[in-house]
Amino acid sequence: MHSAATLSPQPHRACGACGATGNTVCHRQRFIVPDGYPLPAEYNVVVCRRCGFVYADPAATQRDYDRFYCEWSKYDDSATATGSGLSPYDAARLAITASDIARALPSRAASILDAGCATGGLLTALRDHGFTAVAGFDPSPRSAAACRDRGFEAYVGSISTASAPAHMPKFDCVVFSHVLEHVYDIPAFFTAARRLLAPGGYLYLETPDATRYDDYLYAPFQEFNTEHINHFSARALENTVRRFGFQPVLVEQKVIQTAEDTHYPAVFGLFRDSGGTADEHVVVCDQELPRRIAAYIRHSAEQMERINRDLASQLANTPRVILWGAGQLAMKLLALPCLAQTEVRALVDNNPILRGRTLAGAPIIGPEEMGPGKIAGTREPIIIATLLHADEISAQIRRLGLSNPVISLPHNSNSEVRRA
Template identity: 40%
Template sequence: MMRGEERPCPVCGAHAAEVLHVRRFVLPDGHPFVAGYQVVTCGTCGAAYATPLPPQEAYEAFYRDRSKYADAATGTGGGVQPWDDARLADTARQLAELVPDRTAHVMDVGCGAGGLLRHLRQLGYSRLTGIDPAPACVAAVQAIDGVRGLVGSLFTLPATATPADCVVLSHVLEHVRDVGAAVDGLRAVVHRDGCVYAEVPDATRYADFLVAPYLDFNTEHINHFSVGTLRRLFATRGWQVTASGTKTIWSSPSTQYPCAWVAARPRHASDTPSTEEPDTTLRHALQRYVKASETLLSAISANCDRAQLAIREVFVWGTGQTTAILLAETPLGTTRVVAYTDSNPIYHGLTIAGVPVVPPEQLRERPEVPVVIGSLLHGAEIVTALTARRFPNPIIRLDFSIP
């Protein structure tokens, strides 16, 4: 695991930050990210972010080599699942209002398996480019008729990427360590009269959409934006913000997720730069989120005790972000886990504290061992899949009796 380095504020560059929360994770062995960090708010501009963190290169390597978005069946962004597809269709319609010209060159950076590009194609766009660090994602993009796919990122933009009329950053900036450099790099791929559309989770509403404790303070989401701090990020780096707002998207068949978005274009000499006030809402909103997460965590810990996890062997289904937090913060961390399993094959063969992550079929070899559902976001889907595939193992849901 890599050592973390202190970060300045990703929005304004200041170093004066107040600690809001200390996060810990139990991650797969050899995972390149840190096993914990502080969530802080900037005393100057009000932005919120995680620190200390490994360098940007660690994130580049992670999204290139270990992208969970490369698996079409489980990764978001491909639009394979109906709820994911619905939100991509919605974003495509929003972009069509922003850039009505169907001959405009639209470039999706961090495009995953290309679900948004597929919807833009269906709306009639003829010049579409998708860029993603994961080769498997780019292969999926190239398979979409009429869409060009290139391997790269905001930091390693492909030399063959010609400037676009609209660059889309959909759920990218919350994953980036060196945010300012990423936004500056956009200048090379946005036409002088082109625009950027950036969408991120809306951290001011995390508490209103709480599903699993601290799920938004995960290993990949390292910046927590409000509309205000997102506007400020672009406005202070030579961009003219033309529109911004909030929306909600589906994050599972039954849960919604809050988002903030901004549209901006390169600032011209004739423009009057907009002045963005420091954000005064984010700190309080995140304090509310911490409090709500703590309450939920206590309820889950009580359910662990009720399920007598301390005295039994279990399998754990789900090796994602919620499991990483539950292992660090609840009695699940001291339970005797026989093996972990996950629907996403990218995790098979890893170990967590020496315990292997196996394909789901191997659970049948120990039918008497119960399966703890480690995901709260996709808990209902996992239970449905287990039942449909006639797994004999008893099921333990940690969120079952939570009001």
């Protein structure tokens, strides 16, 4: 791990929250990425020296991220994606979001656009709360069609550049839920968001709450992934919106339940467009966020080292393994010293977008390609390369009748994961 005082020599982007360029490196994150992956395989996580905002500083452009979400995104698959309102946890989460919006928006006649609407889960929850003029906006034509099937107006266009169809009206409120942490060019995002708003309109913004990553640490460095490149606190969110001429109406923290035993901290707010941009004096330095991120980095590093030690002892004299999971944790595990001397024969993943690609020189295959006489006939140990869904995967391996030895990763034990 790098020390906390390294000055970033050549920042690739300015602080999204305040616009300053001076920052301090607090972590270097590396990934082993699949072939053809549009996003950088490493970046610095930095702290803004002026406002305390924490963000990744990859050598990339907004266009790289646009391409990634266009070509590699799985969010328009309603069977696996969140935002559809299909799972009970997802439906409950969207009902809470709708109720928070209802609490802050004075009129049920207010028109609301859900930017990144997926298949219309939030639109349905808003309609249940009495909002009559709700519409969806999504880059995926399939998602927009699914919203129309549920009786909503829906538009197709890019969220990050807000390239909307010409006939699209302006809205009293635009919802960006779990969008902003993915945005590389934050000034361009706010310019685009304002284009969707009626004068004096509201933005609803919700992102993970980076001040509480350490309280909900399931997998090491989980929040430092290739997609989440901005780490907001309530204060950082306020600094950001003020910079672009929005006034906080409501800013709160919450905890989202994503599965029976999995919770996720978030921060959200409703912000009113006051036009123009703010003067420099409204930037308030966030002292807490860098401190909480430092604790998160320390505990993640400890857990990653425990995983490395545990795997190293289990893989002694094992020439080849199979990894079950080719996602964000696998991209970090492959960079660990414990796997340097072990050949990865294949990676198994349910995500159809990854099929047929290679990662660390090994093919990514579907579970159906495992079985007697196929890849798994060779009895290589299977490492379950995820912590969040390890039990489901164990059960799937048993259902498939595979007799390979199964290696699970040690769970986080150094910090008690708080239950909501």
